[in-house]
Structures are given as structure tokens and as C-alpha cells.
Amino acid sequence: MSSGFVELEPGFIDTEDIVAKLHFLEHMEQRWPYNPAKGVPLTERVTRSLARLPRELQKYALAVFANVVYLPDMLLKESWSYLAETIAQKIGISIYDLFQKSHLLEVDPSGLISDLLHENNIHGRLDTDRFSRLQSIEGLAEGLQVFGHSDKPEENLAREIQLAFNKPYWLVISDNILSGTSLKSYLNRCRRLICAYEHLGKPKLIPIGQVITSAAEDNLGGEEEISFALRFDERFRVRLDNEECAFFSKKETLNGVIRLSEWLAKQEGFVKDERLVQTIAMSGDNMALGFKGGGWTIVTPNCPTNSLPILWYEQKGLYEGPFPRIMSRLSQAKGGGEGMTEGAIAVAPRVLRKLGYKG
Amino acid sequence: MRTLFDTIELENIIDLCKKRPTVLVATPNYEERSVGFLQWFLKECDPSTIDPTRIIIHLLWPKGTSARVDLLEQLKALHFEKITEPLKQYTVDRTVFSYPNDFNDREIIDHVLRTLEYFPGEPYNLLIDISCMPRLVLVSVCHAIRQFFLSKETRQQISVYFVYASPGRYAALRYAQNVGGIKGYFSGRPIHDCRSDHLSAIVFPSLQGYEGKLLYDEVRTRISSSVTAFVAVNCNDYLTSLATMRANQFLLEQRDVNISYYFSIKDGLDKLAYLLENEASRAAERIAHSKLILVAPFGPKVFTIAACFMLWNLKDNFEGIDTEIAHVSGFQYLSLYSLGLGNMSGYKLTCED
Numbered sequence: 001m002s003s004g005f006v007e008l009e010p011g012f013i014d015t016e017d018i019v020a021k022l023h024f025l026e027h028m029e030q031r032w033p034y035n036p037a038k039g040v041p042l043t044e045r046v047t048r049s050l051a052r053l054p055r056e057l058q059k060y061a062l063a064v065f066a067n068v069v070y071l072p073d074m075l076l077k078e079s080w081s082y083l084a085e086t087i088a089q090k091i092g093i094s095i096y097d098l099f100q101k102s103h104l105l106e107v108d109p110s111g112l113i114s115d116l117l118h119e120n121n122i123h124g125r126l127d128t129d130r131f132s133r134l135q136s137i138e139g140l141a142e143g144l145q146v147f148g149h150s151d152k153p154e155e156n157l158a159r160e161i162q163l164a165f166n167k168p169y170w171l172v173i174s175d176n177i178l179s180g181t182s183l184k185s186y187l188n189r190c191r192r193l194i195c196a197y198e199h200l201g202k203p204k205l206i207p208i209g210q211v212i213t214s215a216a217e218d219n220l221g222g223e224e225e226i227s228f229a230l231r232f233d234e235r236f237r238v239r240l241d242n243e244e245c246a247f248f249s250k251k252e253t254l255n256g257v258i259r260l261s262e263w264l265a266k267q268e269g270f271v272k273d274e275r276l277v278q279t280i281a282m283s284g285d286n287m288a289l290g291f292k293g294g295g296w297t298i299v300t301p302n303c304p305t306n307s308l309p310i311l312w313y314e315q316k317g318l319y320e321g322p323f324p325r326i327m328s329r330l331s332q333a334k335g336g337g338e339g340m341t342e343g344a345i346a347v348a349p350r351v352l353r354k355l356g357y358k359g
Numbered sequence: 360m361r362t363l364f365d366t367i368e369l370e371n372i373i374d375l376c377k378k379r380p381t382v383l384v385a386t387p388n389y390e391e392r393s394v395g396f397l398q399w400f401l402k403e404c405d406p407s408t409i410d411p412t413r414i415i416i417h418l419l420w421p422k423g424t425s426a427r428v429d430l431l432e433q434l435k436a437l438h439f440e441k442i443t444e445p446l447k448q449y450t451v452d453r454t455v456f457s458y459p460n461d462f463n464d465r466e467i468i469d470h471v472l473r474t475l476e477y478f479p480g481e482p483y484n485l486l487i488d489i490s491c492m493p494r495l496v497l498v499s500v501c502h503a504i505r506q507f508f509l510s511k512e513t514r515q516q517i518s519v520y521f522v523y524a525s526p527g528r529y530a531a532l533r534y535a536q537n538v539g540g541i542k543g544y545f546s547g548r549p550i551h552d553c554r555s556d557h558l559s560a561i562v563f564p565s566l567q568g569y570e571g572k573l574l575y576d577e578v579r580t581r582i583s584s585s586v587t588a589f590v591a592v593n594c595n596d597y598l599t600s601l602a603t604m605r606a607n608q609f610l611l612e613q614r615d616v617n618i619s620y621y622f623s624i625k626d627g628l629d630k631l632a633y634l635l636e637n638e639a640s641r642a643a644e645r646i647a648h649s650k651l652i653l654v655a656p657f658g659p660k661v662f663t664i665a666a667c668f669m670l671w672n673l674k675d676n677f678e679g680i681d682t683e684i685a686h687v688s689g690f691q692y693l694s695l696y697s698l699g700l701g702n703m704s705g706y707k708l709t710c711e712d
Contacts, residue, residue: 024605027612069597075620079592082622085629229622231595246598 007055013062015249021066022046032072036302036324045322049310052319057263060256064297064310065322067247069236073301076175076210079229080119083208087171087227095120100130103167103203107174107186109136116173128156132164137189138337140164141344144197147354148347158355165200177209177226178306179292180216187224189341196348199357211298213237213306238295238308247297257308261288264310269318275327279305299323360508360675360712362668366625367707372520373403375484379518380413382474385488386496387418389434393491394442395524395700401445411448415477418451419470419496421458434695464499471503475513485517490524494663494686498544501667508710519708523661527699529566541570541577541655543683544667550577550685555651557583559638560685561631563658564588566599568606570657570687575610578653586610587617587634591658594622603658624704628665635669639677648679655685661706668708 013019026042037045046065050058088098099122104113113135117125124130134140140161147157164170170190177183190205205224212228215237220226235246238257248254264270265288271280280287287309289295294306303312303323314324375381383400387393397416404414423431454470457463474485485504489497507513541550560578564571571588578584588610592600610616619634621627635652642650654670656662663684670682 020605024608027608028604031611031614031618069601074618075592078620079622081629082626085625086623229594230592230597232597235598 007058009059012059012253016063016066016253017249018062018066022062025066025068025070028070028072032074034070034299034301034323036326037322042322045320048320049322053260054263057256057260060253060260061310063248063253064238064257064260064308067297068311068323069232069296069298071211071230071298071300076229076300077115077119079210080116083210083227083229084116084120087206087208090227091169096122098169101167102169102171102206103132103164104135105140105170105172105186105190106136107172107182110175112173112175128160129163132160134160134164137186137193138340141189141193141337141340144193144344144351145340145347148344148351161351162200162355165194165197165203167201167203170194170203170205172205172207174207174209175211176298176300176304176306177207177212177216177220177228178294178296178298178304179213180219181292183207183209183216183226184220185337187220189337192341192345196345197352199352200355211300213294213296215292215294232296232298236296236298238289238297239293242295258289261308261310262286264288264313264319267318269315270309270313273315302326360514360710361672362508363709363711364628364665364668365707365709366628367520367705369399369522369703369705372484372486372522372705373400373409375518375520376404376414376486377408379482379484380415380478381484381486382415382417382477383486383488384417384419384471384474384500386421386490386492387435387439388421388491389431389438389695390491390526390697391438392524392526392697392700393435394438396488396490396522396703397442398445399703401442401449406448412450414449415474416446416449416451417470417474418453419467419492420453420455421493421496422455423458423460458493458496462495464495464502467496467499468503468506471500472506475507475516480516482516482518485519487519487521488524489521489660489664492660494660495544497660497663498667498684501664504708505668505671511712514710521661521664521706521708522703523659523706524703525701526697527701529697530695539688541574541685541687543653544663544686545670545683550653550683551580553651553653553681553683554649555681556648557581557642558585558651558653559642560584560586560653560655561634561638562586562588562610562655562685563627563662564590564603564607564610565657566603566606568603568609570655571607571610573687574655574657574685575613575616585617586613586615587619589627589630589658590618590620591627592620592622624659624661624706627659627662631662631665632669635673639673639680642680643677649681650679651681651683653683653685657687661704664706664708 029042050061053061084095084098088095106112114125134143143157143161147154147161174183187205194203207224208227211230212226214233234242234244237245240258245254265286279291283291285293290307290309291305296307298307303325310321311323312321312325314320385397456466487500504519507517543550543553558578558581560574562571562574575586578586591603604611619630621630638652654666656666666684673680674682
């Protein structure tokens, strides 16, 4: 790794075990590349990131990069069989029966349902008599509205709706549950829809996620038990005065990393970045430590915003983090999903009448 | 005949003890956890629901001969004192055997086979605490159980369960390890001497990591070979998983090593069974070539038991396959292997005709 511009402190590098940790990360990433980096080697990306930082903060950036929790796609995919087995065991049925009896909903649609079924050797993913195609709460709500407002019989849609509500379980699938905000709102919408359409069935909600944090658990409040494959607690979190943080040998390093994060969050380009304006507003802080003060160093196949922006933030001429993310939300617009749910609830009497339920 | 290995809740084991008499085999040693399960078990056995005369405790008592032994024997006695009182109402059999020097596997097999004599002609539970049972002894115990299963009469008579108590923490390794060669449990010979046209190795890396490297170097001396590493991911403690991964960085770096992650013991057992079946089926298609399937359970001890029975299943069902379980004999530089008591888990071994 080029170090021409980094103020090298052998004591710091040794105490924080920088070289060995970065070496491990580099090999993990060589084996399972971080795709949004488009093939640029980690060493080059780290060098590029450091080049944009004030000299006195560079060593703290190195400390953060060395402590990245890198979770490649392959590791996460292998968790699906474990998760299905765990849930099936809790309910007391076989994995095959679990999928027979479950309607699958994806919190942020990105192909997780397909992965879950493939990893569990479940055939017939596209069979419309087994799996409803309304595989998100927005899709289901939209389907209900279309069905309710349409004067035609809409037989296919009727079958899809009944198939979803007739299943005893709704598996609510997430990749990362980091702050819990999205899942909390999603589960709430699910509950309201189930309540409005209880004549069709009363499915039990079973939220599952590959990754969960203790912060998300606190936010969700434990109304439903969440099954997860990996749980990260305060030991993995960069926060002021976090005595539990397991990343750094010295408190001075943790404080330095926080100074570095604040430095980035104060840059005019960051504050005024149009791609982030809504996210920062939603976060309720300056997002120095990530969305909702995350402070995580978790890097999944698309680094989450809850992780430190010093890892993922990218703006040409200002700073380029070593794990650039492809933004999945630019607006964080509120109300879309909520409005859709409200619309579906309003149309419930008509939908139920059309499906043959009286009263 | 086919054996199946699965997880079971410890509370269910207590319920089973209410229904049938039980022989509990344990190996107390100088580690605190070696009496952890016994302590819990004796506390859970309420005399009003479980008749104490229907439980026999069979202690396999390893006795070493080296200089550090006196201290360790004192520690062993200290831990054992914790259960002396509750043990009084039970029949306790103690078998002292030499270990590690002069270890005789036949002696262990005979002692386990003797459990049949406790409840002649009556179905009973055989409960084996493997927490501190040396792996060499454990393989001998598995051999004895296989002998039970081979006879239809005894197969129907015993229900076999294993329990494991993990340590609170492992002792700090102060000095570099010096290791010997890799040997096979089944043959007792160095792996290097096991001839075959192709070798498939499946390794469960340990927290130390050196065994995996040693195995890889050995396997790669073969003309035709493949290596799969099953890496543990601890759902609630990724730091431990990270430590194991970093200790085994060498394996993760090798592009010719297939890496698979498992998230629980049950997940690991399922993935191991699937891979072994796959390997054996592929080997069976190439009859002209001999194949050695080698499992190297350097990680959690329960995989040693699983590997024993899964590999015997393969031998019974596929022709032309040789199987072996690898172990590394090294010096012990640690004063104590582990400290404290962690979690306890249970496993069930069933046999199908």
C-alpha cells in the first residue's frame, strides 16, 4: 500500500494492528470483490481516500478501514438456509412446509426472495398457484386498490390476493436491519392491512433479516421476534464514549475516528449534497456517523448508509470512500408506502364484497 | 443401516430420563466445565420424577503421567468436589485409564459396551458428556456405539445422546505452537501414508489456525485433491468468528479452497452431510479411481462425532471409498485449556434400518 502522504506512526500501526487487519480485509475482498468498486483494488481505493483527508486525520481513517466488518454476498447467501431452518424449527414444521404455508414479502425489493428460495432448494418460485406475485407490502396494497376500483372481475388479481392472505405466515424478509426504521414502518403497514382484511385470513408476521443490530432491536421494541443470522451490538459501533467498542486499542483512536467523521460531515459538499439532503433530514442529525447515528463499520454488497460515511461517501473532488455505495434512495420520500396502505384499507369493504364476503 | 445426527434441547433429555433408565458417561478433568453438565443434570433430576436408582453415572477417569499432572489432578479433585454430595444418591462407576500415554482404545470400547450390563434387556438412554473427553477417547466411544448399532438387538435397546458444555473462555496462548504430523483416527497412521487416486478434504478450522495450514500443505502434495473449509459464523458473536477467520487467513487466501460458512452446529451438520453425500456420489461414478474422503474436525468437537457416523454411513452405502478423520498431535503449551463454563448443548444420534 502506498504511504507517501500518510504520516506513518509505527507505534500507532502496531497498537491498532493496522497492517494485519487491512491485509485480511484485502484478501477477503480479493476473493469476494466489492462490486460497486468496479474492480479497483482495495489498496488503490484506500490510497485515494486518504489522499483527500487532512494529514492529521489520515491515521484514523486507516484505523476505520482496518476495522471494516466485510460481509460478502456469498457469506450472506449461505445464511438463508440457516434462517429457514431456524424458523421452521421454531414453528415445528419442515422447511418445505414453511414455504408452502408462507407468503413472502421483501422490505426493500432486491432479489432476496429468489435467493432465499434457491438456497433452500425450493422449486417453483414462479408458480402462481404457490407463491403470490404481490411480494411487497406496496405491491399488495396497490393490487388491492386496483382490484377494488376495477369494474372487471380481475380473476388473476383475486387469486393472488387470496393466496397471500390465506397463508398462515407472512415472512417479512430484509437483508440489513440496522436502525430498524424501515422494518418498523413496514410491519406496521402489514398489521394494518391484515386487520382491514381479517376476513381473508389472519397471517402471523415473521420478520427475518440476515443482519440485525442491537440498536434496531431497541427501536423495534420486540413486538415480533426477529430471526437473524448475524447480530451486531455496541462492540461494533463507533460512538462517542462507547466503552464497549472492540475495534481500537486506545480511546484516543476512537475519539480520532469521531473527529474524522465530523470533519467529513462538516464539508460544504457533504452538507449540500442533493443526493443526501433528504436522508440527512430523515436521520435527524448531521449523519457524521451514518444514518440515525449508526456508527457501524459493516460493509455488505452495497455499503449501508448506517455505516460511517467515511467508508462509503463519494463525491468527485471532495472525498471518495473505499466502499462507494449505489444509492437506493435519493429522496427518502415519506408517504408513498403509507398512502398506498391507507388507500388499500379504504377500499377493503369493496374488495371483500367483490371476493364474496358479506357484511 | 443409517445413522442420523441432530441437535436436541437439553430439557428434552431430562424428560427422556423420566421415561427410561439412563447411563451417563462423563470425563471429568481439570477444566471447570468438565463437571458443568453433571452439576446441571443432577440439579434437574428431581427424585420425585426420576428414580435415582434408574440412573448410573459412569466416569471415565483419564490419568496422565507427566510432571504437570499432580497440579492438574488437584484441580480435577477441586472441581469434582462440587458434585460429590449430589452424586451420593446415585450409583457411580469409575474407570481409570491411561491418557495420553499408553492409551488403549479397546479398553474404552469395552467399558462403554459394559453399559449394556447395567439394565440387561431393558431399553435405556446412553448420555455421553463429551465436553472434556479427549477426541481420541471420543472416537473410541463412537466405535463402541457403532457396535451397539450393528446388532439389531442392542440397536433397539439404546437411545444415544451427547451433551457438550463450552468453556467460558479459552486460556491465552502464550507461546507459539509446535505441531507434529496429521494422523488418522480410524487407521492410526499418518495421512501421508493413506494412498488414493483422489483425496477430498473437508476441514473445520480451529481458533488457532495452524492445523488447517498443516492439512492444506499435506493435501496439496497429492496429484489430485480438493479442499473445502467450513467456517463458523457465530450469530451473536462475530468477533469470535472474525478471530477464527483471521487465524485461518491462509486457507481463505487459497483460491483452490472452497469456502462454506455455517451459522449454527445444526447448519454445519446439514451442510457437512450434504457435501459428503455429494462427494461420495461423484466418487462412485468414477469406479476405476480410488478416493479418500477426509474430514478434519479441528473446530467444534461435535463434528468429530458427526464425521465418525457420517463417514461410516458412506462406507456402508458407497463402494470404493476410503474414509478418514484427521487429527493433529501437538505439544500442549497451555497451563489450562479452558476457564469457566459457557453454554451447554445436546445432540441426538438415531439409527435407521
